[in-house]
Amino acid sequence: MTGGAPPQRQARAVRLGPRSVAALLLVSAVGVAGFGWPFLAPPDASLNAHAQDAPWLFAGLLVLLVAVVAATISESGLGPKAVAMLGVLAAAGAALRPIGAGTAGLEPMFFLMVLSGRVLGPGFGFVLGSVTMFASALLTGGVGPWMPFQMLSMGWFTMGAGLLPGPDRLRGRAELLMLAAYGFLAAFAYGTVMNLAGWTFMNTLASDIAFDPDASVPDNLARFVAYCLATSLGWDGGRAAMTVVLTLTLGTTLLKALRRATRRAAFEAPVTFEEAGEVSRPT
Numbered sequence: 099m100t101g102g103a104p105p106q107r108q109a110r111a112v113r114l115g116p117r118s119v120a121a122l123l124l125v126s127a128v129g130v131a132g133f134g135w136p137f138l139a140p141p142d143a144s145l146n147a148h149a150q151d152a153p154w155l156f157a158g159l160l161v162l163l164v165a166v167v168a169a170t171i172s173e174s175g176l177g178p179k180a181v182a183m184l185g186v187l188a189a190a191g192a193a194l195r196p197i198g199a200g201t202a203g204l205e206p207m208f209f210l211m212v213l214s215g216r217v218l219g220p221g222f223g224f225v226l227g228s229v230t231m232f233a234s235a236l237l238t239g240g241v242g243p244w245m246p247f248q249m250l251s252m253g254w255f256t257m258g259a260g261l262l263p264g265p266d267r268l269r270g271r272a273e274l275l276m277l278a279a280y281g282f283l284a285a286f287a288y289g290t291v292m293n294l295a296g297w298t299f300m301n302t303l304a305s306d307i308a309f310d311p312d313a314s315v316p317d318n319l320a321r322f323v324a325y326c327l328a329t330s331l332g333w334d335g336g337r338a339a340m341t342v343v344l345t346l347t348l349g350t351t352l353l354k355a356l357r358r359a360t361r362r363a364a365f366e367a368p369v370t371f372e373e374a375g376e377v378s379r380p381t
Contacts, residue, residue, distance in 0.1 A: 118221060122257075129250045133294040136322075137315050183359065184226055187214050191230035192237050204336050207234070208288075209344035210352075211252065212281045215259030216273075217356040227256030247295040255284050274349045281341035289334035293326050 187210070194207040211230065215223030231252040235245045262280060264273070298309045307324040310317070 122224065125250065126254070129247075129254075132247065132250075133291050136294070136298055136309050136318055180222065183218070184222070184229065187226055188230045188233050191226075192233035195230075195234040196237065204340045206340060206344060208255070208285055208337060208341045209281060209348070211256040212259045212277055212284070212341065212345060213349060213352050213356060215256040216262060216265065216277060217353060217360060218260065219265075220257040220260035223256035223258075223260040224253040227252035227254070230256075244292070244295050247292060251288050251291050255288050258284060273353075274346055277349060278342045278345040281345055282338045285338035285341050286334045289330050289337065290326060293322070293330055297322055297325055 191207045191210050194210060195205060197204075197206055207230065211223075211227055214226055218226070228249040231249045232245070235248065259277065259280060262276060264276075268276065307321045307328060309321065313321070
């Protein structure tokens with residue numbers, strides 16, 4: 099910020115209307131149920147009798163709900179320029195994901211999602227995260243019952259960056275530190291919720307840290323914590339560390355580029371028609 103000039107309001111590629119917010123809340127509620135049902139259902143619930151089937155049912159429902167949310171947000175203002183930017187960023191994210199695949203969780207796509215969600219807002223962020231994960235799954239052959247959960251988790255991850263405070267005022271090192279801290283915590287959160295999606299597929303006969311439909315909630319919670327520590331802590335730590343490093347080193351440049359592209363796209367500037375029949379475009 100320089101002098102006494104007022105801060106410039108950051109443009110948004112998508113404005114969330116009441117229907118979009120309602121759809122996001124609906125898909126998030128179903129997502130919470132889909133991830134957390136082992137802790138929400140009591141041991142004697144009939145759902146536990148179909149423990150191996152439940153993730154498939156939720157996965158099928160999540161595909162439909164994510165599509166509904168994307169369509170609803172699109173109706174709220176996802177115009178041609180926003181679609182073009184969505185395609186570019188989703189392609190970049192999908193291309194970045196395989197770079198670190200299988201290498202201690204070093205996944206550079208996460209920092210791109212954090213910065214994109216910050217600049218372009220929560221609505222665009224949710225769509226971008228979901229579409230990027232879908233595209234990367236097709237690119238890497240990672241299509242399975244876990245894919246809808248990955249789409250929803252990445253949508254939450256990117257949307258959360260768009261909900262961080264001070265989008266119009268906070269700049270410089272303070273903003274980078276905030277984004278790095280968010281990326282660090284969200285990287286672990288992403289790994290944890292994805293563990294929930296796969297944990298119930300484990301066979302209790304094969305491991306004493308697998309989900310047991312006959313066990314109490316505290317017992318299963320202890321099993322899940324042990325599962326996370328044994329299987330994904332190192333991977334999530336690598337993801338979090340890389341997100342922090344890339345945010346602090348490349349964040350300033352990428353934030354400027356994204357904001358410049360957003361201003362030039364003029365998402366919120368209306369197109370007007372002059373008397374001569376020519377279209378007046380924002381400069």
